[in-house]
Amino acid sequence: MFYWRRQLEIDMKNKTFLKSIYCAIMGLIFAIKTEKNYKYYLVIDVLFFILDFFVLKADKSIWLGYIITSAGVYAFECINTSIEHIADFISKEIHPEIKVIKDMAAAGVLCFGIAFFMVQIVAGVDCGGVRL
Numbered sequence: 001m002f003y004w005r006r007q008l009e010i011d012m013k014n015k016t017f018l019k020s021i022y023c024a025i026m027g028l029i030f031a032i033k034t035e036k037n038y039k040y041y042l043v044i045d046v047l048f049f050i051l052d053f054f055v056l057k058a059d060k061s062i063w064l065g066y067i068i069t070s071a072g073v074y075a076f077e078c079i080n081t082s083i084e085h086i087a088d089f090i091s092k093e094i095h096p097e098i099k100v101i102k103d104m105a106a107a108g109v110l111c112f113g114i115a116f117f118m119v120q121i122v123a124g125v126d127c128g129g130v131r132l
């Protein structure tokens with residue numbers, strides 16, 4: 001058996017909590033490096049942070065919505081990337097089932113993306129003095 005494979009097996013067996021966090025951070029770095037969308041989300045997040053903080057002066061509930069929906073987009077993008085890799089690992093052939101699998105995974109990101117913009121609309125309406 002190859003040395004690296006044996007080492008990987010030992011590492012996987014003796015995984016500590018800190019090692020789990022390290023692996024998760026590695027996954028996040030991989031997603032940021034390889035998924036161009038991730039970079040767009042980060043830019044959009046920063047722009048809306050500036051808008052909410054300096055212009056709209058958002059209240060606690062808006063910030064809560066901002067945090068939950070942003071985290072949802074990042075989390076679903078990780079799951080989406082993971083599903084894309086599983087699908088590509090299983091087969092690189094063009095197949096209608098793989099299309100459904102990948103499109104559904106992308107839809108998960110879209111749902112949180114829509115929720116993010118809805119929170120921003122509420123923030124804008126609140127700032128304009130309209131009570132919902």
Ligand SMILES: Nc1ncnc2c1ncn2[C@@H]1O[C@H](COP(=O)(O)OP(=O)(O)OP(=O)(O)O)[C@@H](O)[C@H]1O
Pocket residue numbers: 035037080084091092093094095096098099102103106
């Ligand atoms: N093997 C395949 N068979 C059928 N359709 C596919 C296949 N691979 C990709 N697709 C289609 O192309 C789209 C993009 O897939 P791809 O793997 O290139 O992900 P991506 O460009 O990283 O997309 P995303 O923006 O969702 O992260 C999928 O949502 C799907 O509709």
